[in-house]
Amino acid sequence: MRIALVLSLSLSLASAGCAGALLGPTAEAPEVYRLEIADAAKDAERLPLALGVARPRAAPSLDTERIAVVQPDSRFDYFAGVRWSEPAPQMLQSLIVRVLQSGGRFEVAVAAPSRVPTDLLLDVELRRFEAVYAPGADAPTVRVEFQATLVDQRRARRVSSIGVSAEAVAGSNQRGAVLDAFERATGESVHALAAWLRDTQPTAAD
Numbered sequence: 001m002r003i004a005l006v007l008s009l010s011l012s013l014a015s016a017g018c019a020g021a022l023l024g025p026t027a028e029a030p031e032v033y034r035l036e037i038a039d040a041a042k043d044a045e046r047l048p049l050a051l052g053v054a055r056p057r058a059a060p061s062l063d064t065e066r067i068a069v070v071q072p073d074s075r076f077d078y079f080a081g082v083r084w085s086e087p088a089p090q091m092l093q094s095l096i097v098r099v100l101q102s103g104g105r106f107e108v109a110v111a112a113p114s115r116v117p118t119d120l121l122l123d124v125e126l127r128r129f130e131a132v133y134a135p136g137a138d139a140p141t142v143r144v145e146f147q148a149t150l151v152d153q154r155r156a157r158r159v160s161s162i163g164v165s166a167e168a169v170a171g172s173n174q175r176g177a178v179l180d181a182f183e184r185a186t187g188e189s190v191h192a193l194a195a196w197l198r199d200t201q202p203t204a205a206d
Helices: 088-103 175-199
Strands: 031-033 047-054 066-070 076-084 106-112 120-132 141-152 157-169
Touching: 047 088, 088 106, 088 120, 088 175, 120 175, 141 175, 157 175
Parallel strands: 031 076, 047 106, 047 120, 066 120
Antiparallel strands: 066 076, 120 141, 141 157
16 A cells, blocks of 8 residues: 655654654645555445445544644644645545445445435544654554444434544654554554445345
């Protein structure tokens, strides 16, 4: 899996074991990044159902283009000089939709709201999407966590829910390595969600 970059990965995040050098205001225009993850394997059984994926709900601290970081003293902050190409919840929504489309489990998988009528809705709450620096660590660990609930809109009832979490240790304290860790943790969590949906059996409408 590769990170799709709008700009270069050439600069380091900070000195080893500390994110402080990239925190705070910067006079330069930020570099912009987006994540790409692998498609899902084709599902052998396709359900004749349309699935809508809602834009994930998130706390204001995560509902932003800024890339979140947790310092060794547990302070929450953001990397300076870098941004996601869109707010983190919206980026996650796009990745989930694309993976579900590639897997073919559902007849239709779209971002909600949509003009396409849908039978099911996937409600998502993003809880963690951040790089965490543990005391004494040479590089951060990226943590991604969300709750997903599948709702049968035809019957106005919950089908099932799952909590998904994944983490990936950055190979170094370089910008490219940290973004690669975001990609790995996000990919693992989204594919875990897709696997759960493959095992969930919503029924056809009466």
